[in-house]
Amino acid sequence: MNEEPPSVLWEIAARLVLLSDTHVGPADPAHRRADEPGADLPVDRAPDTGLPRLRATTLAGILRHDLIARTGDTASAGALFGTSAADDPDGSGTPGALDLDDAEGDVPTAITSRAGNRVDPASGTALPGHLWRREILPAGTVFTLHLRLHVTDPRSEASLLGLLTGCVAGLHRGREEPDGPDHDRGPAGHDGAGSVPGAGSPGSSGSDGECRGLQRAPTCPDVSRVHQGAEGPEASGPDESNGSGPGLHVGARTGRGHGAIAATSWAARRHDLTTAEGWFAHHTRTWAQRRADGESGLPDGSLTLADALSRTLRTADRPDLADGLPRETPDRRPRDELRLTLAVGEPDDPVVPTRVRPGLLMIADPPPPGRAGAVDRAHRHRPVEGAPEPVPVLGDTALHSLLKRLSARLSRDACEALGGHDDLWRHWHAHWWGGDTDPATALPRPSRVRLRRTPVLTGGAPLTTTRLTVDSLFGDAVDGHLSTSDVHCGGTAEAVLDVHEPDDSVRGLLTLLVRDLATVPADTLGSGAGSGHGRLTATAATLTVRTADGGPARTVDLLTAVHAPDSTDARLARGWVSRWHARLAPRPVGEAQR
Numbered sequence: 001m002n003e004e005p006p007s008v009l010w011e012i013a014a015r016l017v018l019l020s021d022t023h024v025g026p027a028d029p030a031h032r033r034a035d036e037p038g039a040d041l042p043v044d045r046a047p048d049t050g051l052p053r054l055r056a057t058t059l060a061g062i063l064r065h066d067l068i069a070r071t072g073d074t075a076s077a078g079a080l081f082g083t084s085a086a087d088d089p090d091g092s093g094t095p096g097a098l099d100l101d102d103a104e105g106d107v108p109t110a111i112t113s114r115a116g117n118r119v120d121p122a123s124g125t126a127l128p129g130h131l132w133r134r135e136i137l138p139a140g141t142v143f144t145l146h147l148r149l150h151v152t153d154p155r156s157e158a159s160l161l162g163l164l165t166g167c168v169a170g171l172h173r174g175r176e177e178p179d180g181p182d183h184d185r186g187p188a189g190h191d192g193a194g195s196v197p198g199a200g201s202p203g204s205s206g207s208d209g210e211c212r213g214l215q216r217a218p219t220c221p222d223v224s225r226v227h228q229g230a231e232g233p234e235a236s237g238p239d240e241s242n243g244s245g246p247g248l249h250v251g252a253r254t255g256r257g258h259g260a261i262a263a264t265s266w267a268a269r270r271h272d273l274t275t276a277e278g279w280f281a282h283h284t285r286t287w288a289q290r291r292a293d294g295e296s297g298l299p300d301g302s303l304t305l306a307d308a309l310s311r312t313l314r315t316a317d318r319p320d321l322a323d324g325l326p327r328e329t330p331d332r333r334p335r336d337e338l339r340l341t342l343a344v345g346e347p348d349d350p351v352v353p354t355r356v357r358p359g360l361l362m363i364a365d366p367p368p369p370g371r372a373g374a375v376d377r378a379h380r381h382r383p384v385e386g387a388p389e390p391v392p393v394l395g396d397t398a399l400h401s402l403l404k405r406l407s408a409r410l411s412r413d414a415c416e417a418l419g420g421h422d423d424l425w426r427h428w429h430a431h432w433w434g435g436d437t438d439p440a441t442a443l444p445r446p447s448r449v450r451l452r453r454t455p456v457l458t459g460g461a462p463l464t465t466t467r468l469t470v471d472s473l474f475g476d477a478v479d480g481h482l483s484t485s486d487v488h489c490g491g492t493a494e495a496v497l498d499v500h501e502p503d504d505s506v507r508g509l510l511t512l513l514v515r516d517l518a519t520v521p522a523d524t525l526g527s528g529a530g531s532g533h534g535r536l537t538a539t540a541a542t543l544t545v546r547t548a549d550g551g552p553a554r555t556v557d558l559l560t561a562v563h564a565p566d567s568t569d570a571r572l573a574r575g576w577v578s579r580w581h582a583r584l585a586p587r588p589v590g591e592a593q594r
Contacts, residue, residue, distance in 0.1 A: 008157055009282055010149035011269040012164075012305070013294030016054075016103065016171070017385065018141040019260035020396060020454040023134050024054060024251040041134040041252075043111060046104055052111070054143055054250060056100040062248055067167035070331050080163045097150050097160055103143040108383055109390075112136050112366060116397070134252075139454065140383030140390075145263075146294055158324050165306045169329035170248035171263040172304055245331060246452055246498040255434060255446060257396030260453035264385070266308035267297030270316050334547055336499040338510055338558075341540035342394070343492045344460060346521055356537050358460065358490030362527040363395040371486060375464065377527075378486040384456055392457040394493045398525040400451045402536075403497070403513065404433045406523055410512050415584040425584055432499075432506050449506070452496040460491025487528070492539065507543065508580030511573045514541040514558040 026044040046053045064081045068074055082096030115133045149164060151157045249259040272278035285293070302308040306325050313322035345359035365380040366372075381390035408429055415425035429435070434447030466484045499506060516522075517538035524534035541558040561573035 005273070006150040006152050007154055007272070007274050008151035009271045009273055010151070010161075010309075011271070011282075011290065011294055012147050012149065012308070013267045013291075013298055013301075014145040014147075014168075014171075014263045014305070015265040015298050015301070016143040016145055016261055017264050018137060018139050018143075019247075019262055019385075020139050020257050021382070022137045022139075022141070022251045022259040022261075023253065024052070024058065024137070024259075040132045043135045043137055046102065049104065052105040052107060052137055052141065054103045054105070054145075056102050058250060059103065059145065060098075060100050062250060063167040063170075066170045066248060067163070069333060070169070070329060071166065076159075076163055077167075080160065080167065097152075098164065099148045099150070101146045103145045105137065106142045106144075107137065108140040108142075109138050112138070137251075138382060139393075143261075144295055144298070146291055158321055161309055161321065162324075162326050165304075165309070165326055166329040168263065168305050169331075170245070171261065246335070246337075246450070246496075253397065255450040256400040257451035257454050263305075265298045265301035265303070266305045267294060267301040268305070268308040268312045269293065269297070270312050272316075334501055336502040336507065336510075336546065337544040338497040338499065338514075339540075339542050339544070340495045340497070340514070340517070340538055341492055342455070342495055342517070342536045343539050344457070344488065344490055344535070345537060346535050347519070347537050356539060359535050360463065360465070360487045360489055360528065360533045361394075361457075361491075362485060362487045362533050363393070363398060363525075364485075364527045367486065375484045375486050377483075379462070379488040382454065382456075392460070392462075392488045392491070394455040394457060394495070395526055396451060396454040399455065399495060400447075402523055402525040403449075404447075406513055406516055407433060407509055410509060410516070411584060414581060418581060418585040420584050420586050424586075428505075428583060432509075448500045448502075450498050450500070452498055455493035455495040457488060457491040457493045461489055463487050463489045485527075487533070502545075504576045504579035505583040506580075507545070508573070508576035508578070510543060511558055511561060511576055512580075514538055515562045517541075518559055518562060 023041065024044050025041055043052050044055065045051060060081055064077055067080070068077045071077075078094070078096070080096055080098050083094050112135070113133050114136050115131065117127070117131045149160060151160055248261055250261055251259040253259070271282040273282065282290075302311060306327055310322040310325055313319070313325075343356040343358075344361045345356045348355045348357050361379065362377075363380040364377045367375050367378040368381070371378060380393055380395065382393050383390050411425040411429045412422075415422070426435075430445050432448050435445045437444050463486070464484065465487055466482065468482055497510075499510070517536065518541070521535045521537050524532075525536070526534040528534065538559070543556045543558055545554045545556070556569050556572055558569070558573065560567050561569040564570055
């Protein structure tokens with residue numbers, strides 16, 4: 001709280017929705033309630049209700065960090081969030097104008113526990129003794145956020161509101177239409193991508209690895225939607241103001257797509273505490289009444305905070321403040337955006353990647369209640385905004401691990417061919433894809449290539465498969481080793497990777513990564529990889545390059561660069577690959593290595 005009493009108080013509520021699976025751990029993982037499951041890494045819960053929560057300190061830290069990174073203005077962020085004694089020249093610290101409360105969540109389905117094992121980056125095998133179990137908040141979990149803005153000087157109200165709209169701008173950048181206005185998530189037999197007429201639905205029989213009567217996935221979607229109507233490498237990329245940016249993430253494993261969060265509704269109330277009416281309207285209510293009043297405005301709330309503030313200011317007869325609110329907060333940080341359309345299956349002809357033969361995919365999840373007695377496991381489904389029921393998704397950590405594994409192999413092979421030392425490519429690869437703590441600096445190396453969120457599968461169809469374990473000596477079935485699974489057959493998904501502070505060398509790697517995904521998908525993801533499951537083919541790939549100076553973005557079609565060597569895109573991509581080779585080649589003794 002501020003030492004000086006505020007003259008104006010804003011009460012703001014927001015509905016936050018998780019767009020992907022999320023893990024937000026407690027401050028003390030060893031301390032659990034009596035009714036909590038025994039996961040190694042439980043989610044943070046409110047001690048009185050047991051509901052999952054996002055702590056106010058977590059939200060404030062995320063918003064503050066994003067505001068400073070977006071604007072580079074630490075002083076303005078201090079006015080909103082306060083300063084510590086170490087950052088204050090007087091050594092006392094100052095309180096901020098913004099107060100946040102812990103946000104409790106409403107979970108659409110049960111909180112599940114997901115097991116994982118750490119993988120050796122050198123050999124690609126699991127490390128013994130590194131098994132963990134982490135509780136996961138499912139996509140679709142809704143949090144209600146309450147915050148208050150204290151305005152002590154009426155002359156600073158406009159600037160504080162501008163800072164507030166800027167710090168929550170990342171919450172408006174998570175919502176996208178996956179495949180445009182004609183996007184269809186209908187059942188098998190519709191005209192969507194990768195439709196599977198006659199394929200088995202849950203409850204139907206089918207042999208493992210066999211899909212009869214499957215149609216080939218249609219040609220890749222129109223890339224002009226990504227180019228925004230322009231042509232050539234100077235085309236403008238996706239606009240930051242329309243919800244196509246990377247957005248904000250909370251919790252652990254955000255680089256692998258976890259923790260994507262967006263605000264779907266905002267409501268605001270303004271109290272002029274210099275008047276008796278405004279003072280009594282605020283101070284005569286209990287905290288429960290204040291929360292109820294904030295939540296009551298969310299069903300009819302605005303999509304953005306600026307709209308909610310503007311509506312309230314015009315009602316309070318302050319159009320001067322409403323007209324001065326910033327509607328957009330551009331992000332000037334250098335960032336590349338790789339947008340991939342991935343089809344589940346293998347290409348009929350590596351030269352024509354748009355003709356894909358549908359395959360099977362299994363990202364294992366516990367079966368839904370309606371299938372609990374019929375199958376042992378099911379392909380993962382998650383709620384998506386606008387869809388009446390949960391829809392199939394690609395694995396978030398599985399997809400990121402696949403791309404990281406492919407890039408590691410490409411870097412290793414190139415470094416060996418160029419005569420470079422093994423540590424050279426490992427250090428360079430860890431710089432972009434993350435790795436263990438750097439022994440030289442004792443600092444962790446987070447991934448700079450980040451999956452925006454879990455990709456949603458469109459098209460395709462569910463298929464039930466049954467497997468038996470066969471005795472390797474006698475060749476007959478082993479009693480009691482029958483398993484039934486609901487897998488997904490065919491379909492496509494759009495995956496978006498954000499590369500922070502990129503250079504030409506990592507762009508060259510991404511070009512070759514797309515080449516491998518579009519031609520020979522040798523690597524797989526998910527369960528059943530040994531049986532041919534989990535092969536993905538890139539049917540569209542564009543790389544949008546943004547510079548730090550705020551100039552126009554350039555969009556390069558990487559599939560054109562791969563299949564049309566005389567194109568402008570190919571000439572640009574070859575320059576990137578050359579820079580990548582130069583980065584992995586041996587260097588003179590004494591030269592600094594990155």
